[in-house]
Amino acid sequence: VTSSRRATIADVAREAGVSVSTASVVFSGRTPVSDGTRQRVVDAAAALGYTGPDPRAASLRRGRSGIVAVAMQLRLGDAFLDPVMRLQMDGLTDALAPVGSDILLIRHQPDVEAVEHSLLTTPMDAAVFMGASPLLREAASILVARGIPVVVIEGDGGEGVVEIRLDNRDAQRQLARHLARLGHERVATVTLPRFPGAERGWLDAAGEAGIRIQPARERLAGARDVFPDLPAFAAGASLIDEGLAAGRALFADPRTRPTAVIAQSDLLAAGVIRAAEDAGLRVPHDVSVTGFDGVVVDGLAPYRLTTIVQPAADKGRAAGEAVVAMLGGGRTADLLLTCEFRDGNTTGPPTGT
Amino acid sequence: VTSSRRATIADVAREAGVSVSTASVVFSGRTPVSDGTRQRVVDAAAALGYTGPDPRAASLRRGRSGIVAVAMQLRLGDAFLDPVMRLQMDGLTDALAPVGSDILLIRHQPDVEAVEHSLLTTPMDAAVFMGASPLLREAASILVARGIPVVVIEGDGGEGVVEIRLDNRDAQRQLARHLARLGHERVATVTLPRFPGAERGWLDAAGEAGIRIQPARERLAGARDVFPDLPAFAAGASLIDEGLAAGRALFADPRTRPTAVIAQSDLLAAGVIRAAEDAGLRVPHDVSVTGFDGVVVDGLAPYRLTTIVQPAADKGRAAGEAVVAMLGGGRTADLLLTCEFRDGNTTGPPTGT
């Protein structure tokens, strides 16, 4: 049997001498079929080189593609450099496993248009935004209008979007209080980037107003709750090297250097600690450093960061569960997850230098 | 206009008083349309809450979904822990960007069946296997039979599958020769896992026969080309901690300890170096260590690994380019990429201890 076009289920049915619907049912297994019939269909399929239903046609008919899109801010390699992101993805895949959905990564932002195009053009059953920028709200609202469930993790959703949030502000405030109780007054903070790809540098009022990353904004607010005037240096990414660069800036002038540094991520904190060491400062004797995330930072020993442990995998899992629930027709409420303080050996009372 | 079902392009066409094809063309922009007509269609769409063509229907009709599936061996979070994997993904996305395809991650292996199901059920235009195990060859061949381009990076493809390979054996042999020239005779190797999730431990003949990861097999062969009897310890993953554990095993007995260790990845090498330090051995004075990959390993300073630099991003890019070419109807040949030796300060002549 040589034909130019690929065999379809209709061909198989004809070859097997059954109806199309029967052949279909053999492959989907959604209805009992007699053994004899099944065998004839299977044989016919083998003879024709038919390897099963075309997913495109099936998804049109079913109205489901088994695809959940994940949109993130950075290019893949950079995004996955972040341990928190990796944990979130793991949580998400875990939650999605029961329904068998796969994850489609919406390509990083060359420009917003490309992302929107993907978002509106991909056959997805649901979408998860990891830290959606306001720029993508329009795309999100279109998805919602189409009846596609949208969940956003730590980002500004919109009407009809389920939000998974973290108590960033409270958590950061806790850490700041810890420093205040220890007696620190000259405290500075190293923030996450203001937006993906932003340059690092000191934040002035205008810069702060332009912070488009929700966790950065909220954590800064939490630190300010305790130290209203604390200077903020924005890193260019959540990386050890960026923390190092930020630390150099903070420790540049011995007379104004802070006695404590609040870093918005553990990776940044690790970099700040290194900068301190490079500047001849001991941690925590000369300078205290706090992190955020509670992840394992390679090579940080013998330090154990005083930090905030966030339930990163749970955020992803919650997003996945929300998706599953909505796909099942249920409604889902926003969710607020909470962090936990963890004391380490990188903070201590200030020494009157 | 309140209707229970979502508006389709037919509704829009009717409302705008044009034919369906005209309405379609307004959205796809593949044919000139007069301004007046376009406006009427756009208005009608707005009035009906129509937000553009359904991707499922479009992909059935077009025969393209804009999706390239990537199958990998580990769960996402673990896979992306590997810098080489991250670089590969970046190269792949770069190469795919021009055609606008997005990447779908086939969910990690709970069991092979689930992976196969995803592979056969997802509306993909092409598939890229990152290190395909023999287990997935059947799925690959079905995809090929369906006319879907399949590319495998450092794995055992099959008929009709394009392979992107690395000169692992040559490269590893180069490093081994380097050690031989320095005068080493008691050399051991730390290999990548035999298969995803394998336990770490010494490799006996049976164990070696069961190596299902192509790079592990080839690099071991390369080392054996120079040191036929070298003992091999398989790590449980390509991680610093695993290298550390392996190193402990290697350095356990002072009388039999090797004077040089060939690690199959930089991460493993970093761990081995740490184990050496813990055992009171100086690198390279007491023991030489070589890596593989040529990636930046955080916290390895002041060491600069003597290693092999592999073109990781290029592997991904090559895979992407192969996909694009095949999608464009072209044929593509297998590709062999080559590595480059890089001398560092972690190898030196053995000291007659």
Add this chain to the structure above:
DNA sequence: TTGTAAGCGTTATCAT
């Protein structure tokens, strides 16, 4: 520039 018409390959419903 616009319209006509013929599918794309399935699956779900409802009979039989």
Add this chain to the structure above:
DNA sequence: ATGATAACGCTTACAA
């Protein structure tokens, strides 16, 4: 247990 039939929503020759 099996079959007939009607969608699913869109795109693209081709014709007008």
